[in-house]
Structures are given as C-alpha cells and as structure tokens.
Amino acid sequence: MDRGEFLPPEKRRRRRGCLVLSVVAVLMLVIVLAVVLGLTLRQEPSFKSTFIDRCEEFEGYNCEKIWGAFEQAYVGRDPCQVPMEAYDPFIAATPFQPACGRMMFWSKTKDLVHDFTEKKDCFVTLEDTLLGRVVNDLTWCGKEGSSETFTTGCPGWTYCENNTVRSFWKRVSAAFADVACGDVTAMLNGSIATPFSSESIFATIEVKRFNSSRVKNLNVILVTQENFVTNCTNASLKSLQKELDEGIKYNCKEVAEAQINECSSDPQKPCGSCW
Ligand SMILES: *[C@@H]1O[C@H](CO)[C@@H](O)[C@H](O)[C@H]1NC(C)=O
Ligand SMILES: *[C@@H]1O[C@H](CO)[C@@H](O)[C@H](O)[C@H]1NC(C)=O
Ligand SMILES: *[C@@H]1O[C@H](CO)[C@@H](O)[C@H](O)[C@H]1NC(C)=O
Ligand SMILES: *[C@@H]1O[C@H](CO)[C@@H](O)[C@H](O)[C@H]1NC(C)=O
Ligand SMILES: *[C@@H]1O[C@H](CO)[C@@H](O)[C@H](O)[C@H]1NC(C)=O
Numbered sequence: 001m002d003r004g005e006f007l008p009p010e011k012r013r014r015r016r017g018c019l020v021l022s023v024v025a026v027l028m029l030v031i032v033l034a035v036v037l038g039l040t041l042r043q044e045p046s047f048k049s050t051f052i053d054r055c056e057e058f059e060g061y062n063c064e065k066i067w068g069a070f071e072q073a074y075v076g077r078d079p080c081q082v083p084m085e086a087y088d089p090f091i092a093a094t095p096f097q098p099a100c101g102r103m104m105f106w107s108k109t110k111d112l113v114h115d116f117t118e119k120k121d122c123f124v125t126l127e128d129t130l131l132g133r134v135v136n137d138l139t140w141c142g143k144e145g146s147s148e149t150f151t152t153g154c155p156g157w158t159y160c161e162n163n164t165v166r167s168f169w170k171r172v173s174a175a176f177a178d179v180a181c182g183d184v185t186a187m188l189n190g191s192i193a194t195p196f197s198s199e200s201i202f203a204t205i206e207v208k209r210f211n212s213s214r215v216k217n218l219n220v221i222l223v224t225q226e227n228f229v230t231n232c233t234n235a236s237l238k239s240l241q242k243e244l245d246e247g248i249k250y251n252c253k254e255v256a257e258a259q260i261n262e263c264s265s266d267p268q269k270p271c272g273s274c275w
Contacts, residue, residue, distance in 0.1 A: 047149050051134050058130045061094065069093040070134070071149065073168070079141035080160035087171040094131055099124045101182035107202040108189035109223055112257060116187075119264040122271035123185060131172045139165055173201050177209035183217045184210065188237075190224040190254060196236040207240065212247030220252040221275055223260065 045053075048067060055063035073086035104123035106113040117123050126132040141154035141164040155163045186202065188195040196203060210218065220240070222232055232252035241250045255275040263274035 047138065047140055047151050050138070054134045055130060057133070061130060066090065066093045066130075066134075074140070074142040074164045075147055075149065076144060077142050077164075078144050079155050079164045081162060082141075082164045082167050083162050084167040084171040084174070087168055091131075091171060091175045096129055096131065096179075098179035098181050103176070103180050103182075103184050105177070105180075105184065105186040105202055105206055106188070107186070107195070107197065107200045108192060109187045112223060112260065113187045116260060116264045116274075120271050120274070126172060126176045129176070131175060132169075135168065141165070170201060170205055173205045174209055177206040178211075179214075180206075180210055181214040183219060184215050185219045185221060187221045187223055190222040190228045190230050193229055194236045195222060195230055195234060196240040198236075198239075203240070203243070207243050210245055210248055212245040215245070215248050217249045217251065218244060220250070221260075222252055222254045223257050224254050225257050228254075 051067055051070070052063050055061060055066055069089040069092070070087070073090060074082045077086075102122060102124050104113060104117060104125045106125065113125060114127060117125050117128055127136045138151070139154050140149050140151055142148070143150060154165065157163070157166055188202075198204070220232070220237065222230075222237075224231075231254055237252055244250060253275055260274055263269050263271075
C-alpha cells in the first residue's frame with residue numbers, strides 16, 4: 001500500500017512531484033551513460049591498426065616494417081609536399097609476385113571491377129594485392145611538426161598535385177604496372193565520352209609502364225550500359241593503342257554491365273565466358 005495515502009492531499013501531491021522528478025533524473029543519467037558508453041565502444045579503430053590488420057591478411061610479410069616504410073613517406077610533412085617517390089621505401093619493403101595473365105586494370109569502373117574480382121577468383125586488381133589493400137578507401141596525411149597520422153583535414157585528390165593520398169596511388173600503380181605480364185585486362189567505362197582519359201592514372205602512369213618484353217596483349221573491356229555513350233571506335237581508344245609499347249597487341253570489346261554482373265553472380269560460369 002502507498003504510504004502517501006495517509007498524508008493530507010497537499011503533501012501527497014508534493015511527494016508525487018518528487019517521485020516524478022527523481023524518475024526523470026534517473027532516466028537522464030541512464031541516457032547520458034548509454035551515450036557515453038556507445039561512443040566509447042563505437043570508436044573507430046586507429047588508422048595504423050586497420051593498416052596492420054589488412055596487411056596481416058597476406059602471408060609472409062613483416063607488417064610492422066612495412067608500416068614504418070609507409071609512414072615515413074608523409075609523417076611530419078606538409079600533406080601537399082609528398083611526391084610519389086616518397087613511397088619508394090614502402091614499395092621496396094613490399095615485394096610481390098605478379099599474377100601473369102590475371103592482372104586487371106581499371107579506370108572509372110571501380111565498383112564493378114571490385115565486385116567482379118571479389119566474386120570471381122580469376123583476376124587481380126591493385127586493390128586485391130597488399131600494395132593497394134592496406135589503405136584502400138582510406139584517407140590519411142601527416143602534419144609539419146607532428147609524428148602522427150591524421151585521417152581528417154587532409155587535402156582532397158585534386159586540391160594539390162603532390163598530396164599524400166594521390167601520390168601513394170600513383171606510386172603503387174606504377175609498381176603494379178611495372179611487373180604486368182602476359183595478357184593484361186583493363187576495364188574501361190563506355191558510359192562516359194572519353195573512356196581513356198589523358199588525366200587518369202591508367203593513362204598517365206600504367207599504360208606508359210607496360211613493357212612488351214613482359215606484356216603480350218592488352219584486352220580492353222569497355223563496359224556499356226543501356227544507353228551507352230561510346231564504343232570501341234572512340235578516338236581516345238585509338239590514342240591508347242598508339243601509346244602502347246610497340247609489340248603489345250591490343251584489342252577492345254564492348255560488354256554490357258548486366259552481362260558482367262550476371263556472370264560474376266553465377267558460380268558455375270568460368271571467368272573466360274564473362275566476355
Ligand atoms: C610534384 O612532385 C614531382 C616529383 O614527383 C615534382 O617534379 C613536381 O614538381 C611536384 N609538383 C608540385 C606542384 O609541387
Ligand atoms: C561509368 O561512369 C558513369 C558516370 O560516371 C557511372 O554512372 C557508371 O556507374 C560507370 N560504370 C561503371 C561500370 O562503373
Ligand atoms: C622495357 O624493358 C626494357 C628492358 O628491361 C627497357 O630497355 C625498355 O626501356 C622498357 N620499355 C618501356 C616502355 O618501359
Ligand atoms: C560507334 O559509335 C559511333 C559514334 O560515336 C557510331 O558512328 C558507330 O556506328 C558505332 N559503332 C558501332 C559498331 O556500334
Ligand atoms: C571519343 O574520344 C574523343 C577524345 O579522344 C572525345 O573528344 C569524344 O567526345 C569521344 N566520345 C564520343 C562519344 O565521341
């Protein structure tokens with residue numbers, strides 16, 4: 001029984017007021033605690049631990065040493081003053097075996113190509129190798145006078161030429177293209193006017209490094225959508241052909257995006273039949 005019933009109505013009301021107040025206070029405390037706890041638990045893993053965890057997915061590498069070689073490229077530097085050569089020690093610390101005949105390059109087809117290589121085991125992109133995997137989709141930079149790695153407030157891709165992230169991708173793309181061998185495949189985008197863009201990393205770095213002493217063929221897969229804009233006769237693809245080291249054979253095939261998706265989702269289909 002509620003002892004309040006023996007009190008005069010005036011006091012009973014006051015007491016109920018007190019009770020309501022304390023319930024509200026407790027509720028507020030619980031909410032504050034939940035928020036604080038939630039924030040603590042949800043804290044992002046550090047950039048370094050993400051790097052190391054991803055590195056350790058690959059066998060036979062000294063990931064702490066690779067991290068050290070990576071970090072020295074930008075730590076303590078103005079993030080707009082990191083040339084691609086700054087990552088040379090990282091490349092030297094990360095030797096890898098090229099997958100001759102299975103190397104896949106891409107330009108403006110990132111999501112499709114990675115969905116494809118994830119589902120089908122027959123092609124390897126830069127982002128599937130340790131070189132690209134460790135920082136894929138991440139942003140990082142250093143700061144003058146600091147020994148830390150920052151993941152916010154870093155200059156964007158086009159803000160300055162020699163920024164931490166862009167120079168990294170240029171350097172690892174060069175390393176990947178340097179060892180390209182056998183038949184090389186490139187997935188380009190047929191839904192844009194210029195599938196071989198002279199500003200792309202594919203054009204400025206990769207194609208220039210394909211060496212006919214190792215690369216036999218370049219097979220361009222031009223991915224088309226329903227209302228596709230361009231085809232294999234496009235002039236930019238003619239200039240791609242001209243850029244190639246003499247002796248590398250070139251061919252281009254238009255393939256519908258839907259066909260690639262269908263093929264990658266069907267475990268029965270061998271890769272060779274996707275286009
Ligand atoms: C960027 O770095 C390269 C060396 O990789 C250098 O030749 C070039 O002048 C630099 N560009 C700018 C804008 O600092
Ligand atoms: C090609 O580029 C267009 C326009 O940027 C984009 O919408 C489309 O998803 C790209 N196609 C592929 C296969 O990535
Ligand atoms: C290809 O490699 C040979 C020998 O390794 C070298 O002399 C030549 O300059 C290279 N060509 C290109 C286009 O890099
Ligand atoms: C390719 O596109 C051009 C226009 O850009 C068009 O004239 C030509 O017929 C197309 N060729 C094929 C094989 O679809
Ligand atoms: C073909 O390539 C040239 C650049 O080399 C470009 O200007 C043109 O718009 C391209 N696309 C089409 C659909 O004609």
